[in-house]
Amino acid sequence: xxxxxxxxxxxxxxxxxxxxxRCDPISEHNRLYWYRQTLGQGxxxxxxxxxxxxxxxxxxxxxxxxxxxPKGSFSTLEIQRTEQGDSAMYLCxxxxxxxxxxxxxxxxxxxxx
Amino acid sequence: DQQVKQNSPxxxxxxxxxxxxxxxxxxxxxxxxxxxxxxxxxxxxFLISISSIKDKNEDGRFTVFLNKSAKxxxxxxxxxxxxxxxxxxxAAPGGGADxxxxxxxxxxxxxx
Numbered sequence: 001x002x003x004x005x006x007x008x009x010x011x012x013x014x015x016x017x018x019x020x021x022r023c024d025p026i027s028e029h030n031r032l033y034w035y036r037q038t039l040g041q042g043x044x045x046x047x048x049x050x051x052x053x054x055x056x057x058x059x060x061x062x063x064x065x066x067x068x069x070p071k072g073s074f075s076t077l078e079i080q081r082t083e084q085g086d087s088a089m090y091l092c093x094x095x096x097x098x099x100x101x102x103x104x105x106x107x108x109x110x111x112x113x
Numbered sequence: 114d115q116q117v118k119q120n121s122p123x124x125x126x127x128x129x130x131x132x133x134x135x136x137x138x139x140x141x142x143x144x145x146x147x148x149x150x151x152x153x154x155x156x157x158x159f160l161i162s163i164s165s166i167k168d169k170n171e172d173g174r175f176t177v178f179l180n181k182s183a184k185x186x187x188x189x190x191x192x193x194x195x196x197x198x199x200x201x202x203x204a205a206p207g208g209g210a211d212x213x214x215x216x217x218x219x220x221x222x223x224x225x
Contacts, residue, residue: 004156033212035212040122040217041217041218042117042202042204042215042216042217042218043157043202043213043215044215045212045213045214048212056212091156091157093156100145100147100162100204100206100213101147101159101162102159102213103159104149104156104157104158105156106154106155106156107155107156
């Protein structure tokens with residue numbers, strides 16, 4: 001297991017289009033987190049899963065955002081009707097329960113034009 | 114409302130000297146703190162943590178100090194090396210989310 005993988009690394013999309021990102025966590029980790037990072041800011045929490053259950057969603061996660069983690073394995077984050085304000089780095093992380101030393105992926109950089 | 118604050122956007126230190134990165138927090142409910150390091154085009158990497166029952170934790174060249182009364186923590190790197198050049202984030206669990214609340218980061222530049 002080589003760590004947390006995210007795909008794609010970069011995505012350029014036109015405003016109004018839908019995009020989907022994928023995250024493959026470390027296989028033995030039962031928690032999976034999505035964060036968003038914009039320029040000059042630290043990562044901001046979006047949502048997290050314990051196995052397949054989505055346990056918390058940030059108020060940053062508007063109705064246009066949806067995340068899934070079928071069967072408690074990989075996760076997808078979909079953004080519908082993208083806006084320019086969605087341009088950011090989307091980071092995925094995984095951990096064991098109770099371990100805050102998350103392992104982050106390299107992120108997906110989204111640019112909405 | 115920034116609950117974790119890193120007030121220095123950047124810090125330049127000469128190779129071999131001590132680097133001191135600072136972090137302040139406002140939420141007295143925070144009881145655990147972490148430092149992450151981030152290189153360009155990579156995700157953050159966990160570096161070191163400290164529980165609020167301690168005031169110091171050391172791991173090799175890295176030491177984190179916690180002053181609960183001042184709601185302040187600092188990361189000391191000694192001696193600083195060129196590979197330490199990165200953005201350093203202070204973080205704490207909670208703050209309204211079950212995930213981590215991060216500061217804005219400090220860009221550490223180690224000069225030869």
